[in-house]
Amino acid sequence: MTEAFILSIERLRKHFGGVVATDDVTLDVTAGDLQCIIGPNGAGKSTFFALLCGIHRLDGGRIVFKGKDITRMMPSHRVREGLGLTFQTNRVFGNLSVRQNLAIPLASIRSERGAGAEERYRMALQRFDLDRDDETQAANIPHHKRQWLEIAMVLAGGPDLLLLDEPTAGMAPEETENTANVLHELNRTGLTILVVEHDMAFVRGIARRVTVLHQGRVFAEGTIDEVTARPDVRDIYLGRQ
Amino acid sequence: MANPFSLLSGPEDLGRGPLFWAAAAITVGLFLAVPLYLSEFAAYNVSYYLLNIPMALGLCLLWGYCGVLSFGQVAYFGIAGYAYGVIAGNLAGQPWGPTVGSIGGLAAAAIVAAAFGYFVFFARVQMWILPILTLVLTLLLETFLGQTAGYQWKVGVVQLGGYNGMTGIPAFQIGDFVFSGYSFFYLALGVAFFSYIACRMLVNSKHGNVMLAIREDAVRTEMLGYDIRVRQWVVFVLAALLSALSGLLYVQWGNYITPSQVGLLSAALPVIWVAVGGREKLLAVVIGAYALNWLNYQLSSSGNQYALVIIGALLVIVMLFFPRGLVVTLAELAGRRSAPFQTPAAHAHRRSPT
Numbered sequence: 001m002t003e004a005f006i007l008s009i010e011r012l013r014k015h016f017g018g019v020v021a022t023d024d025v026t027l028d029v030t031a032g033d034l035q036c037i038i039g040p041n042g043a044g045k046s047t048f049f050a051l052l053c054g055i056h057r058l059d060g061g062r063i064v065f066k067g068k069d070i071t072r073m074m075p076s077h078r079v080r081e082g083l084g085l086t087f088q089t090n091r092v093f094g095n096l097s098v099r100q101n102l103a104i105p106l107a108s109i110r111s112e113r114g115a116g117a118e119e120r121y122r123m124a125l126q127r128f129d130l131d132r133d134d135e136t137q138a139a140n141i142p143h144h145k146r147q148w149l150e151i152a153m154v155l156a157g158g159p160d161l162l163l164l165d166e167p168t169a170g171m172a173p174e175e176t177e178n179t180a181n182v183l184h185e186l187n188r189t190g191l192t193i194l195v196v197e198h199d200m201a202f203v204r205g206i207a208r209r210v211t212v213l214h215q216g217r218v219f220a221e222g223t224i225d226e227v228t229a230r231p232d233v234r235d236i237y238l239g240r241q
Numbered sequence: 242m243a244n245p246f247s248l249l250s251g252p253e254d255l256g257r258g259p260l261f262w263a264a265a266a267i268t269v270g271l272f273l274a275v276p277l278y279l280s281e282f283a284a285y286n287v288s289y290y291l292l293n294i295p296m297a298l299g300l301c302l303l304w305g306y307c308g309v310l311s312f313g314q315v316a317y318f319g320i321a322g323y324a325y326g327v328i329a330g331n332l333a334g335q336p337w338g339p340t341v342g343s344i345g346g347l348a349a350a351a352i353v354a355a356a357f358g359y360f361v362f363f364a365r366v367q368m369w370i371l372p373i374l375t376l377v378l379t380l381l382l383e384t385f386l387g388q389t390a391g392y393q394w395k396v397g398v399v400q401l402g403g404y405n406g407m408t409g410i411p412a413f414q415i416g417d418f419v420f421s422g423y424s425f426f427y428l429a430l431g432v433a434f435f436s437y438i439a440c441r442m443l444v445n446s447k448h449g450n451v452m453l454a455i456r457e458d459a460v461r462t463e464m465l466g467y468d469i470r471v472r473q474w475v476v477f478v479l480a481a482l483l484s485a486l487s488g489l490l491y492v493q494w495g496n497y498i499t500p501s502q503v504g505l506l507s508a509a510l511p512v513i514w515v516a517v518g519g520r521e522k523l524l525a526v527v528i529g530a531y532a533l534n535w536l537n538y539q540l541s542s543s544g545n546q547y548a549l550v551i552i553g554a555l556l557v558i559v560m561l562f563f564p565r566g567l568v569v570t571l572a573e574l575a576g577r578r579s580a581p582f583q584t585p586a587a588h589a590h591r592r593s594p595t
Binding site for chain 1: 466467
């Protein structure tokens with residue numbers, strides 16, 4: 001059964017001291033899907049991504065990616081297996097040029113990149129209006145282009161699963177719209193995308209399936225309409241629960 | 242892949258354009274012509290300023306480009322020097338003894354650095370602890386070497402000598418040609434020059450980009466698929482090898498070494514050279530190391546007991562007023578007027594508010 005899933009997460013647990021950040025999260029991601037994880041601040045969304053990528057160590061649970069158990073794998077090896085992550089706070093290399101930022105992931109990565117990786121990368125550069133020979137320091141380009149640059153950097157590695165942590169944070173509406181369109185197109189080429197997002201309008205625009213995290217647990221799952229129709233989901237979003 | 246020239250003229254070091262390369266050619270020419278205008282004794286002193294440059298370059302790679310501060314680069318300087326002394330001393334009279342000794346010195350430094358670096362980087366020791374650990378290693382070495390005064394501390398025919406140090410270390414020779422005076426000057430010049438060229442090509446290569454990426458954000462770099470532990474480890478061993486080159490040249494120059502060469506004072510000096518010149522640029526470090534060694538020599542040979550106080554005060558002043566280093570700051574000021582020293586990075590640091 002797990003064969004249809006590109007990613008299967010079983011009972012993921014993590015606490016920091018007495019604070020439970022992720023509590024028994026079980027989640028499956030179907031290959032080719034574009035799925036969103038939503039939830040109020042502090043719901044454990046970013047921690048969940050950090051656990052997936054191995055940046056934090058797990059307290060318990062199991063992660064299977066493309067049929068392979070990656071629970072104990074080093075972060076860089078997970079990337080080589082095909083995970084790609086952008087961070088919630090933009091983490092391009094600010095003191096390096098755009099060219100260097102793009103050259104670094106291109107020079108690394110995997111001996112064999114997934115099908116269509118090169119086309120996706122080219123498409124992203126074009127749609128995000130990025131020039132791979134641009135010698136401008138990344139710290140000096142506009143905020144939304146830094147966000148796009150980080151997505152392009154991750155795509156340069158040819159991931160099979162793209163993890164985006166609030167990719168449109170701080171963007172103007174038309175920039176958000178462009179981001180959504182590009183993500184749609186990337187998804188249409190067969191790339192699986194998992195997005196953590198706050199902006200409900202953006203989520204409504206892109207996601208087929210939505211998972212709601214709350215207090216480190218999976219609170220609700222379904223289509224965006226199903227989920228937002230639930231009064232208890234509205235309550236947690238408005239801070240009533 | 243990039244050709245050698247584009248690696249040399251890449252953005253990650255000071256200096257580009259015809260004017261810079263013309264100035265560089267003239268400088269190299271002036272050094273090559275030293276026998277025409279300096280006595281053999283004076284050239285021998287210049288050799289001393291030059292022989293410290295590889296160690297400074299190694300620390301520059303490690304600290305300035307990779308973000309890893311080592312306070313113990315002199316440990317590898319000393320290990321190479323002592324190993325050379327032991328091996329070449331035991332092979333005294335053999336024409337290839339010094340060559341074998343040099344290889345042995347480099348190998349000894351590389352092995353110690355690889356073992357130490359393995360534990361430090363693969364255990365993911367936090368980067369602020371690293372300077373302390375590296376300093377501890379070199380101080381341990383000093384303490385150990387300091388107590389080797391007895392006759393039991395004899396390796397073959399060579400006496401380690403405790404705090405008096407090891408004396409009578411053979412000069413470098415290839416076959417029957419012994420390097421001394423002007424010929425040693427050219428040896429030191431050649432080693433310093435080619436170390437610099439190799440480092441400059443490295444930092445502009447794709448490996449150099451990854452070093453910079455690790456300095457900027459190690460986790461982001463790891464999440465682009467790089468095993469940063471291996472990368473830091475390799476740069477650490479490379480820096481140790483560059484220190485070892487300096488150590489070899491030092492014992493071949495003065496024919497002696499003492500434990501104070503790996504002591505606290507000696508350990509601080511490379512950090513000062515690199516910081517005063519500007520740790521983010523290799524050329525700045527070359528100029529800084531050369532100038533400070535010259536200054537130190539001038540002050541101490543004129544009987545000034547405050548040479549180190551003056552050098553230390555210089556460090557404080559530079560750190561307060563030119564935190565990015567004197568040469569880097571001057572090059573940027575020059576870059577505002579004309580092109581030769583300008584780098585894209587220099588631009589950004591001026592404009593960027595962060």
